[in-house]
Amino acid sequence: MKTLLDRFALCAVASLSFQAGAAQIQWLQQLDDALFLQSAQGWFRSDLSGLLDLEGYYIDQNPPGLIIRDNDFFFNPRLSLFLDTKLGPHFYSLVQARFDRGFDPGAKRGGDGRLDEYLLRYTPFEDARLNLQVGKFATVFGNWIPRHDSWNNPFINAPLPYENVVTITDHLAPGGPAGFLARRNLRDTKSTWLPVIWGPSYASGASVFGRIEKFDYALELKNASVSSRPYSWDAPTLGWEYPTVSGRLDYRPNAAWNVGASFSHGTYLLPAAESSLGGKSLGDFNQTTVGSDLSYAWHHWQFWAEAMASRFEVPNVGDAETIAYYLETKYKITPRVFGALRWNQQFFDKVPDAADVLQRWDRDQWRIEAALGYRFDRHLQAKLQYGYSHQKGTLQQGEQQVAAQITVKF
Numbered sequence: 001m002k003t004l005l006d007r008f009a010l011c012a013v014a015s016l017s018f019q020a021g022a023a024q025i026q027w028l029q030q031l032d033d034a035l036f037l038q039s040a041q042g043w044f045r046s047d048l049s050g051l052l053d054l055e056g057y058y059i060d061q062n063p064p065g066l067i068i069r070d071n072d073f074f075f076n077p078r079l080s081l082f083l084d085t086k087l088g089p090h091f092y093s094l095v096q097a098r099f100d101r102g103f104d105p106g107a108k109r110g111g112d113g114r115l116d117e118y119l120l121r122y123t124p125f126e127d128a129r130l131n132l133q134v135g136k137f138a139t140v141f142g143n144w145i146p147r148h149d150s151w152n153n154p155f156i157n158a159p160l161p162y163e164n165v166v167t168i169t170d171h172l173a174p175g176g177p178a179g180f181l182a183r184r185n186l187r188d189t190k191s192t193w194l195p196v197i198w199g200p201s202y203a204s205g206a207s208v209f210g211r212i213e214k215f216d217y218a219l220e221l222k223n224a225s226v227s228s229r230p231y232s233w234d235a236p237t238l239g240w241e242y243p244t245v246s247g248r249l250d251y252r253p254n255a256a257w258n259v260g261a262s263f264s265h266g267t268y269l270l271p272a273a274e275s276s277l278g279g280k281s282l283g284d285f286n287q288t289t290v291g292s293d294l295s296y297a298w299h300h301w302q303f304w305a306e307a308m309a310s311r312f313e314v315p316n317v318g319d320a321e322t323i324a325y326y327l328e329t330k331y332k333i334t335p336r337v338f339g340a341l342r343w344n345q346q347f348f349d350k351v352p353d354a355a356d357v358l359q360r361w362d363r364d365q366w367r368i369e370a371a372l373g374y375r376f377d378r379h380l381q382a383k384l385q386y387g388y389s390h391q392k393g394t395l396q397q398g399e400q401q402v403a404a405q406i407t408v409k410f
Helices: 004-020 026-034 177-185 271-276
Strands: 036-038 044-059 073-087 091-100 112-122 131-136 166-169 204-212 215-222 244-251 257-267 286-298 301-314 318-332 337-348 350-352 358-360 365-377 380-391 400-409
Touching: 166 177, 177 350, 318 350
Parallel strands: none
Antiparallel strands: 036 044, 044 073, 044 400, 073 091, 091 112, 112 131, 131 204, 204 215, 215 244, 244 257, 257 286, 286 301, 301 318, 318 337, 337 365, 350 358, 365 380, 380 400
């Protein structure tokens, strides 16, 4: 069996092979230039683009976050295709198709293909003051999601609030405080537990957004909460009986700064949990999340920060609250090389146990991550990342994680 060093050496050799053959891969540029269809007068135009990601992970313990594999090392390829279409000056559509081993690494070991996004947008005016959108698309919450794809994300994974599963279940209500509090001593049960926000949260719905002078606004109505799992995002799967409302407002005083605030409120339980609610409705138990964020760019530096507080109304228990944040920076060392550093923390409030004694409902956690990236050209990028995390208590999950990623963009 090959060692970890051998595997990453193979990744490095592959990267160097791409670089050495730069003259031979000019076909990527030619392909990029050719993947469009346009009418004679330009009234209609459709562009096809894509990202091919080749990822490798090494984890020393139970996998953290939304990695769904038990192996110490595993390979995770992913192909994302984007079809952008403009119809006149007022209509735009996007379709994103993905082929991988599940939306989260390892979730579908035998392979999977699906439509992650499909939307239609109408812009009634000549400027960006108002846009109306329907379909399946990423939530407007926060400042990480607009840069979450592998080409723009300095890291390979998401910040802690977007992938750290906590002891909140959406399929079955806990029987009482004792059973709920006992979950914190178990390894993550990712088939039934939830994070505060599940990655980019591509739920289905409608939104209105725009820009007025130095302010950007967005408001959306979705079929599922921001913490909901991927298979519930399609409207035929979950429906609209208990929608979630989310919004965002940000202020751009100049080109360097962006300050934003977000909120979300809606039911997080799935219909499967209704039989365990003792006659109550799914709509009686909601997730409410508020957040603030900022970003700043200065010369070779970029900075991002985001903090959020979330309250889950847990049947037979009460309100379970958590606060999470991350601080992230990226530095452009040379025109091709960049480094990034991210600090994450999550804290949990207390709920009363069976004896009415307050207990923290999950384990506080911190994580630090560092990444080094090399952009060979406008079509090829490689990243190497190391992360170390620790949660309060004896049970640890993925304390050390090493990941490598090669991305081909066309």
